[in-house]
Amino acid sequence: MRIGDHLLALVDRISPPTVVHAHCDLPCGVYDPAQARIEAESVKNTMEKMNASDDEAFKVRGILIKEERADLVKHHLWVLWTDYFKPEHLEKFPNLHDMFWKATKTAGEAKKTTDVAVAERLLSEIAAIDAMFWETKK
Amino acid sequence: MRIGDHLLALVDRISPPTVVHAHCDLPCGVYDPAQARIEAESVKNTMEKMNASDDEAFKVRGILIKEERADLVKHHLWVLWTDYFKPEHLEKFPNLHDMFWKATKTAGEAKKTTDVAVAERLLSEIAAIDAMFWETKK
Amino acid sequence: MRIGDHLLALVDRISPPTVVHAHCDLPCGVYDPAQARIEAESVKNTMEKMNASDDEAFKVRGILIKEERADLVKHHLWVLWTDYFKPEHLEKFPNLHDMFWKATKTAGEAKKTTDVAVAERLLSEIAAIDAMFWETKK
Amino acid sequence: MRIGDHLLALVDRISPPTVVHAHCDLPCGVYDPAQARIEAESVKNTMEKMNASDDEAFKVRGILIKEERADLVKHHLWVLWTDYFKPEHLEKFPNLHDMFWKATKTAGEAKKTTDVAVAERLLSEIAAIDAMFWETKK
Amino acid sequence: MRIGDHLLALVDRISPPTVVHAHCDLPCGVYDPAQARIEAESVKNTMEKMNASDDEAFKVRGILIKEERADLVKHHLWVLWTDYFKPEHLEKFPNLHDMFWKATKTAGEAKKTTDVAVAERLLSEIAAIDAMFWETKK
């Protein structure tokens, strides 16, 4: 069983599929860590394709796209941190701030490297945030 | 001979038809209709909150946010249509173009109204695209 | 019954087909394929200058600018396709969807290459769209 | 000696005057005042539609779209002014700076009003820039 | 053991804790809380002008501009939090996370109101971050 599957299985146990209720006072009120995860998957795939290629122009495009996608990861995580999470969540999850700080720093790190391990760490940090998020939805 | 055919014939003469191969050579290669769906849920929730409010400033913010979110729905759908779907998918799903045309037009319509039925139609059109998308992944 | 039809039938059951009227009720209502053409000319010129240069940093800037300009081509074409063209235009130009699909795919292809022939194909595909557009204005 | 001259003299002492050569060494090199004109037409049409409407939400969308379009007018004009026009053009058209200053100020003014005369003044200022632009192309 | 800790412990097992060194290896490396402050001053001034006006269209523009400026405040603060501040700063300023969380939440609050007190609270929270920032520069 691969680590990705393992995490997903674990997450499934922790947060059973939840109906998305209308919440809080923003006009929008829809949040989903899937947005950060999808962009982080782009980062990882881009790294893998860059590592498998010898084409200089392709690698330049990879750097460019990775930069954009990692920025989107940061943006989606920052929005969750500031807009979704509330003081009562912090009481329940005292590591909340640290989890977001580390994950956004990892996203920044992913801009500087094509080391797939960094993208995988980013994905697992987002998975942890995702699990915490759905826990608050129960 | 219809005008459209005529134009195409003309273009064909200028630049001989090129086979566009199905390529997975994009640096990224990650697609997920969930991105469009999440933004469409924002559109729907924003409509509901606007309809439930008497606050003029709140309604203005709702229009503004709905405009942005509906634009993101369109963008994510356009990217799927042009970047993910290939000629062989069109053979399998001859309604492909129409499904995307209607869904993006519905997203445009959602900017002009707070009629939740429009947002619900948008969500079901995205759901159909989502089903088609995952069908191609099998 | 093909899968695409099946999906559409399903959607139809959920949300009964709505006639999308040809409307000019957008606040803006100004469209011009010149916007896509100007960006595509940038793409072509950038390719030519990249091919004529030996300067690595210049080529990197070229990739970057080409990426942005090709994205703008796609954006302007998508807006025309979804926002300007109406069902009655599709009746008159049955190739409408295909023309936009191909042209936006060519814009994507132009990101991956400095082959000027790709930019020229893009320009002729935009020229065909332009001709069709002005035909609808008569 | 005026204060402006004094400041310039000061700068000159810090960094000796550099001759800025007329260069066409930008990767792109494609400019067209049509881009500003198309957006200014949007501004004008939006004003007309707003004036003809009683729908509050429609008017809010009009303000929003007008703001965006007028910003694009400014952006396209600024790019022409800084990137396209060179010192030798200024010699030939001593009003160059003033023409751009006024036109971009008018675009800013168009954000604050639905007075179509402002949009028409903007369009004629862009037309004058367009005439000057094509004069330099001869 | 709380759920947040549990998740973090799990992530730690999968991807062993990585020491994030204080790095100045970013290409840029320039940070200044003045960027957030200037945008927050815009938010405050916009509120004051909205409160002093009876013009509906002016107020709509105010909401729009306030929304954009408050977003920029959030963006500049998030960048400082994730990109500039390092674990050794957190040791010295244990309130670091809370200061940024509150200030970005206040920026979000400023979108929903024209209560100048909110903008003033935002400015003083940015001033506290500014003081902490310059303390780390000594």
Added chain:
Amino acid sequence: MRIGDHLLALVDRISPPTVVHAHCDLPCGVYDPAQARIEAESVKNTMEKMNASDDEAFKVRGILIKEERADLVKHHLWVLWTDYFKPEHLEKFPNLHDMFWKATKTAGEAKKTTDVAVAERLLSEIAAIDAMFWETKK
């Protein structure tokens, strides 16, 4: 009569000259040349780090970031030129237009080079604008 004058005369006939009053009626009204300066410092630092590095990927990221930051310099300067400065300032500082034209051109030049002298010239041109700006605030 020079061509520029001729064009202007023509425009004057079409739309009679309008006195543009010095207005502070923008919702925002906050301006600060520090915004341009901070981005220009990023440009300079990025150049220095690029020059000190042998890492190709790092240099590509440098080009990318320099391009973005130099664009922001231009944007902030253009906004000052068009939105803040008024005809009475031009009377006092007859070099106003030229100072902005040169500084924005230098920002464009900074995209094409890693010559730190260009970034330093940009910084001193911004410093002169800053001095002029604060002079008008007295």
